[in-house]
Amino acid sequence: MKLLKSLTAITGLALLAAASNVAAGTLDDVKKKGFVQCGVTTGLAGFSFPDEKGNWTGIDVDTCRAVAAAIFGDAKKVKFSPLTAKERFTALQSGEIDMLSRNTTWTLTRDTSLGLNFAGVNYYDGQGFMVKKELGVKSAKELDGATVCIQAGTTTELNLADYFRSNKMKYTPITFDKSDETVKGFEANRCDMLTSDQSQLYALRIQLADPGSAIVLPEVISKEPLGPVVRQGDDEWFNVVRWALYAMLNAEEMGITSKNVDNMKKSEDPGIRRFMGLEGIKGSGLKLPDEWAYNIVKHVGNYGEVFDRNVGQGSPLKIGRGLNALWSDGGIQYAPPIR
């Protein structure tokens, strides 16, 4: 027992030491080596996956590309490290990667105990429900007594139990081991509804023989804010990642897209001129080139474009904006101004 304890202590120390070892100067390191090393998933529809040509694609991938575009003016200067859920934090702590953009939920525990910081939220996810259209259900509240297809051993299971108990409803769970099996069970009418994170529900819906036969209900019963993560104690780098994200949001709000960004550069609007790095603080606060924000939009696009192309209407997933709409459109995506 003693041995075990001291081993744990040593490991903990090593973790801390490693985290602090590489804490400072990531931005300088990145500039020196000429690329951003970014941790992504080993394959998750819409978030990060290799396309037919082997190029990494997805909303998480585009977050990394935005950072690269801001620093180098070239969205291609990123190298991707596919990471499993278990190795993701160590890879960041040990300095193997510069940033982690891997479908990672922001929680208090992770923010405080791992020596890491969440730089923002690039996708507000949450657990939702999918039902057959023919049931004619409009809200999860009408589902008292339903059978629910669910993947075993996930927090989804606990959230579901909480939700039904707090609404004083009954349900029968049918658990499956893999998401493929879950969707097969749903299709074979073994359950009335299927529950999972909303982003996943849309991915599962595509796998139905007739995707149009199912709908995703509006209720979201848990909070899963997903965002890029950096090492704690390196504020310079933290700012770069955070503002790369904010620049995409600001661009959408101002109506700047990858297509019209060159025209917009001629605009007289002071807000847009500040965005383009033509006046105001420009790039000096972030230690980036003045046109950092322009480069992000030019090479990656604004948040709306990125969302659409990877998970929204422009992709097979067709996820609605929902919470991820701008604050001005009824969502909660809000970025501080660039000034």
Add this chain to the structure above:
Amino acid sequence: MAEQISGQHQPHPDLSPPVTTVGVLGWLRQNLFSSPVNSLFTLAMIYLLYISIPPIIKWAFIDADWAGSTREACDSGGACWVFVKVRFSQFMYGFYPEDQTWRVNMAFLLLIVLSIPLFIKSFPKKAWLGAFILCIYPIIAFYLFYGDAFGLERIETTQWGGLMLTLILAGVGIVAALPIGIVLALGRRSNMPIVKSICIGFIEFWRGVPLITVLFMSSVMLPLFLPEGVTIDKLLRALIGIVLFQSAYMAEVVRGGLQAIPKGQYEAADALGLSYWKSMTLIILPQALKLVIPGIVNTFIALFKDTTLVLIIGLFDLLGMIQAAFADPKWLGYAIEGYVFAALVFWIFCYSMSHYSQRLERKLHTGHKRN
């Protein structure tokens, strides 16, 4: 009448055997319907095959879609091989740049060309060729894969993937684990206490931990203990882990062979005045290794399949590449086709290995086999 008397005794010509014991009927009776229980099993099996085979064939061939390049091409309800077709080069080479894949092909082609003479009985100087394949070829292959020399573009190991990575992991694992295993096995049977205890410690340690743990340690823990700025290539870390792990298993297989050699052989070698290494390499090991060919190949096949575990440390071997491919929203839901393809490829390699080992056993068979 006269003929009958004068002629010699004529045996009655043999009656043909009963129709039920020869030909197709006889074979059926002997092998499939020899007893009521067997008949019952046969009928049950036929029924099982009847209900399982036609749907599989219908799914995999008759209803399958082969042409096209998008999801929309798959509308006939059967297997969608279009998915495998579109992603084929990725399954083979991973993220290796498309215009450089000739280097991979060349390396494997070279290996095949070099190995062919080994199968020709009368080819001279086979030992030298073998030594070349084991010592020089890996260097050539490394430069072909990795580049950064001789005017070849550098291709980072993170871009290696697919079947190519599977073969590299398995190949290096097999080639490196055997000699280390032999040395460990000899060490374990040594009279020198320090050597012996080191070998026992090593073997028992590596056999005591699961390969997943080894891979996790190498990819998750090791980087934390290294000084800042020092990173060891992830693939290299995985390879070292696999080799150390497999060599422990190999050592035990070889030790089994060493123990099966009668004491007289050892004594005879000593009586001839051979040194330890000479008696081992000339007398003991050739016999011992021959005995344990099935065990060695067993370990190789297990290793080949174990390489898929590198998936959990984010390396894309064949299976990992396939799994990553069906995360593409364009191809969601075609997991079965991917897995069937992976199973087929793995079966081809494992079956070839097993077949080769049987060939080798027959070739080296020198009279110890009991029939």
